Amino acid sequence: MFYVVGTNQFHYMLAFFRNNHSTTAFILAVYIALLRLPAILGWVAPTETSIDDGGLLYWDLLGHLQLIPGYSAIVAAILVYIQALSINWLVDQHRILDNRNWYPAAFYGFAASCIPDFLFLSPTLVAVSFIPFALWNIFGVYKQNMILGSAFNSAFWITVATLFYPPAVWLLPVAYLGLLNLRALSIQKQLVFFTGIFVPVFLTFTLYFWNDQGIEFLHTQFTRWLHTPAFQFTWNFYNTLKMLFLCSLLLVGMLGYNVYYFRKLIQVKKYISILYWVVLVSIGTTIIHPEIRLEYAFMALPAVGIFLALLGQSIRNSSLVDLLHLGLLAIMFYIQFYPKLS
Numbered sequence: 001m002f003y004v005v006g007t008n009q010f011h012y013m014l015a016f017f018r019n020n021h022s023t024t025a026f027i028l029a030v031y032i033a034l035l036r037l038p039a040i041l042g043w044v045a046p047t048e049t050s051i052d053d054g055g056l057l058y059w060d061l062l063g064h065l066q067l068i069p070g071y072s073a074i075v076a077a078i079l080v081y082i083q084a085l086s087i088n089w090l091v092d093q094h095r096i097l098d099n100r101n102w103y104p105a106a107f108y109g110f111a112a113s114c115i116p117d118f119l120f121l122s123p124t125l126v127a128v129s130f131i132p133f134a135l136w137n138i139f140g141v142y143k144q145n146m147i148l149g150s151a152f153n154s155a156f157w158i159t160v161a162t163l164f165y166p167p168a169v170w171l172l173p174v175a176y177l178g179l180l181n182l183r184a185l186s187i188q189k190q191l192v193f194f195t196g197i198f199v200p201v202f203l204t205f206t207l208y209f210w211n212d213q214g215i216e217f218l219h220t221q222f223t224r225w226l227h228t229p230a231f232q233f234t235w236n237f238y239n240t241l242k243m244l245f246l247c248s249l250l251l252v253g254m255l256g257y258n259v260y261y262f263r264k265l266i267q268v269k270k271y272i273s274i275l276y277w278v279v280l281v282s283i284g285t286t287i288i289h290p291e292i293r294l295e296y297a298f299m300a301l302p303a304v305g306i307f308l309a310l311l312g313q314s315i316r317n318s319s320l321v322d323l324l325h326l327g328l329l330a331i332m333f334y335i336q337f338y339p340k341l342s
Helices: 013-017 024-035 056-061 063-067 069-093 103-111 123-128 131-139 148-164 166-182 187-210 214-222 237-254 257-261 266-287 294-314 318-341
Strands: 003-005 010-012
Touching: 013 024, 013 103, 013 318, 024 069, 024 103, 056 063, 056 148, 056 214, 063 069, 069 103, 069 123, 069 131, 069 294, 103 294, 103 318, 123 148, 123 294, 131 148, 131 166, 131 266, 131 294, 148 166, 148 187, 166 187, 166 214, 166 266, 166 294, 187 214, 237 266, 237 294, 237 318, 257 266, 257 294, 266 294
Parallel strands: none
Antiparallel strands: 003 010
């Protein structure tokens, strides 16, 4: 399943992504489907999601799917595939990698499937769908004259994410500081940014107000998710195993900063700094809940996928990258099947 025979050598699955051919998008779909197949077939049990985790828009549009694990896993796989495509497009458009390939999409697909908590629909997973579009607009202001649209859209897409997962609001300061880091903003452009925050909230509030749910919307969006950190986590072998694997990926992705900044243009270095901010803020939002749930860390994965792609491309021995990838796959599937194996 993970290799095909080539000329005098074995080409592992990751080799399919060392190109920039558009047809590789079909291989990516198969790859993500295989990673998430145990959940789709019902071999992995879904984790419970608290109603406090998501916005009203999430529960009204997608919440009913959580009652059917199979559908939840299929929709989650489709969303992850779309997210992987948008992340690869983001990296290609802004030349973050030295060579264009499908590594960012592949590594994001892996990171987004690495533990069972990520295999089903959740407010965090849906919110991540909008982060690449926000980052594309933030990165797009570098040395550009007309940036009003980018300033508005960067705030707009993150605010849309908060309608599904309210704690995503902590990414708005990242977007604001990211814009300031890439170029100076006049008062007019800053006002446009804050208008991008106001518009989706106002339109959604109007919709719920017409349906006599305006107060509930405001409560869900602005107060329900605010908690005092309690650092509660269910410490058993399985949860600890999942946490160690996820934390290892996060650490490996973040500790490669020497590789990411080496011989990079100033603009790319600034992009990478913004990605670091996204990871740090996402980790922060994970631990401020009363109960620490691993699915909250999903917001960090777009940046982590890009970091892993940068690391993978920096290793010149492609066979070593393939073997490391197979090792990670083995650990991932072991974690997925551990409850049945035990």
